Amino acid sequence: MLPPVRAALCGLVFSLSASVAFAQDTSVPFDMSGERDPAVEKTPAVEETTPAVRETRQPEKKAATPDLSTRRYIVPAKSLLLEGEVASQSFPLFLTPQQAGSATTINLGYSNAVVVAPESSRLTVVVNDVVVGEVPVQSAEGIKDVRFDLPAGLLRPGVNRVTFNAAHRHRTDCTIRSTYDLWTSLDPARTYLTVPRDTSGRLLTTDDIAAIGLGPTGQTKFVMVVPEMGQPVATNALMRLSQGLALMAKMPNQTFDLTDALPPTAGAGELTVLVGTAGNLAALLPGLPATARSSAVATFVDAPDGDRKVFVVSGPDWPSIEGAVEGMVSPIDRPLSVTREALSVRQRNGADMPLILGETSPTFASLGVRTGEFSGRRYRTGFDIGIPSDFYADAYGEATLLLDAAYSPEVLPGSHIDIYVNGNIATTVPITSRNGGVFRHLPIRVTMRHFRPGPNRIDIETALLTEADKICAPGSSASEEPRFALFDSSEFRMPRFARVAQLPSLAALSGTGFPYNRQVDPVALYLDRLDADTLSTSATFLGKMAVSSGRALQVRPESSALAIGERNAILVGTISQLPPLVLGQTHIAAESASAWGGPADGGAQHGATQDAIDEWQSRVRGGSWRGQISALEAWLQETFDIPLSSLRLLPGEEPLVAPGDTARFLVAQGDSPDEGATWTVLSAPTGADLKAGMVAVAQDERWQQLDGYVSLDSKDADALDTRPVSRTRFVATQPWTFSNMRLVAANWLSSNILAYAVVFCILSILLGIATSGLLRRFGREV
Known part of the structure; x- marks a missing residue:
């Protein structure tokens, strides 16, 4: 009945609530700890x-x-x-x-x-x-x-x-x-x-090429302006120069883009390189040194816009340009007589990765792992090592981690230490005792089945259980009391392992550049055409190979793929331009030359046919002997981790690969016709796909995924589609010794269980016959 009084009371309540609301500090997020750290x-x-x-x-504004x-x-x-x-x-x-x-x-x-x-x-x-x-x-x-x-x-x-x-x-x-x-x-x-x-952006000397840096997405690009790129005489110099630039920069995601026009600007992580004779570059670059008309030059000069530097390699003719390129590359090239002790992966963690060539026991300190104490629930650290291209111990070998660590009394049984190799769990060690403990060189064995040639990552992860975490009182997660400590006196012990190379192997190609990194003679290089897409693809691939190999490869361009013969070769081109012989040797289906990248209807029809075949196979699988074999293979794989391929006496032929509609680029490797050399093919349906696919594969994450005998890159997939090798050719890389051959035989027999069983039975029979003959010789009946 008193509206003025009621209105006054409502206004007072509203004012008090508003004052309390605005008095709160809205910049402080929700806090469950109960007490905020003043720091x-x-x-x-x-x-x-x-x-x-x-x-x-905010209202839309034109951002600067x-x-x-x-x-x-x-x-x-x-x-x-x-x-x-x-x-x-x-x-x-x-x-x-x-x-x-x-x-x-x-x-x-x-x-x-x-x-x-x-x-x-x-x-x-x-x-x-x-x-x-x-x-x-x-x-x-x-x-x-x-x-x-x-x-x-x-x-x-x-x-x-x-x-x-x-x-x-x-x-x-x-x-x-x-x-x-x-x-x-x-x-x-x-x-x-x-x-x-x-x-x-002021680069002054060739030593400054390493300062080219990165772009906003982690990319590094060399834009090579070559007015005469279509001339065969220029190919060798361009490929050699791309390798030299890649070795100088050593960036993880570097690519090469060849063009005949000078770009108006250069973004972050880009370097413009002009290559050509003085007569052809004079029109593009007014500041070209006058000495280029009489002698070779390789130097930085001001770009026409005056805001940046461009690198120029020029001379009166192409032989002089090749001399200038060789003068750049030779000082940084590694001779074959010098054995590498580390893989140069400075772009990953700021330090080179040690290359393990045999039995060794480096400490964690030397591998970059420092002593650390941990107060949380899951602790993870790791290190990188390099494995040579002729590593052959994936079926029987075991490395050992000698762990120096400690855990507090509050850690409960059920906690465990997990070891991962290249993202795959290799072993688990449970913590079973109470009241804490100190490990002194605790041996943790790690199977080497997950190791591969080139860079390898080993991670140590510790999962810790405590009573306090079960209760999870407010503020307990912020406790700084250490629960676990890992000491850098721990060691990684690598045993002596078999060393013999296997081909084909795209993993060895991406890891260390094998087999091209070891040869003295020039590698045959076939390009189906000398256009910007093909040359860019070749330069990017050879740049990645140079960094993986630790040296610049000598190449010899070939005008015909059929003239390569029994030489190691790299062949680059669209699928329709590669000869059938090359496709057959690298296990690419011949029909791919016309079907890959064709109309979508053909691909849909092929998919429908395959679906129909799969449906009929599922219908008859229960009563057919092939279905029973498939079921046996699945059971062996799931129960004993034994692939059916290891139960064969002789390896089968590699199945031909027909790239699907989603694939845009492939890298394939196979033997030459007489199996005396290795051919590597880079191909795609079109030149644009060839260049785009190589740019994608050149990213360090995908480059390390290359494996098997064929790897396919798809437009909509985050990982490469790799096809494992079933038939390998062994290549000797070390002097013959009994100890190495014994290790090779041990790994081969471990990979081929049926052959091992046959050899074991034969030796048992021979032992029985010998024993029986010996007993009869002494006059005893068996």
């Missing part, structure tokens, strides 16, 4: 928050185009994910003296999972072993940009090491399963070193 409130970083939601609410030429990108990938409770990634950054002296800040853009507790999670940036900044992980709503100032004199000319460390804790969960939901994602396009424009 979070103060950070040396300058933060510029750009959440995705906020950006969409950033000056990408001032950015030296750090992450050589399209994305970088730091997963788990602790994670670390290191990358090298090559700088010229001018860049090292002028760079002042490092920027990174990151986002994280919503379940990450910001009050107990940290993201740390380390440059050359010096911590330059640390921030709480609190960007679940979008990407946050953070900028750190670099101390004066921290950067140095040459290789610098940048490390990103992430420590995560879950908001509400304390289980091991919950640790897989923790992640921080770094955006490579927003993670870079800022360099003043006047020094960022």
